Amino acid sequence: MSENNNSGSDWYSEESATFGDRVAGAREALGMTQTELAKxxxxxxQTVRGWEEDISEPRANKLQMMAGVLNVSMMWLLNGHGDGLDGPVEDVTLSGDIRAVLTEVRQVKSEMSRLSDRLGVLEKRLRHALKEHA
Structure with missing residues (x-):
């Protein structure tokens, strides 16, 4: 594990990975199961699964504990900056087509996350408007 300065791999950067991706990556790098992390x-x-699937996020105290258990910084878990993982070592050389598809998959995943957040905001506004209308 090292300082992620975006000079090397951007595998876990904010643009490429979600909070859940970073939790799962750090946990797997330690050879830890979801059950072990939960304990x-x-x-x-289910709580750990929710975090790794980006369905929910931990409270600050659990985030701090998780960073300690996973031996990464809280900032790295949240946004990919700070002490964390550099990403997997690529033993195989990927063709340009495969790299392009992987890049596009990461971009779509990032966009889906942003759209999910936007949908949540719109749902809140709708609920509020319906309460006022009733």
Whole structure:
């Protein structure tokens, strides 16, 4: 694990990976299962799954504990900056077509995350408007 300065791999950067991707990556790098992480943090397995699938996010105290257990910084978990993983070592050389598809997959995943956040905001506005209308 090292300082991620974006000079090397951007595998876990904010543009390429989600919070859940970084949690799963750090956990797997330690050879830890989701069940083991849940036990170490004192949460249910479903809670860890929710974090890794970007369905929910931990509270600040659990985020701090998680960073310690996974041996990464809280900032790296949140946005990919700081002490964390550089990304997997690529033993194989990927063709340009494969790299292009992987890049596009990461971009679509990032866009989906942004759209999901936007949808949440719109749902809140709609609920608020419906309450006022009733």
């Amino acid at each position: 170490r943090l004192g949460v249910k397995l």
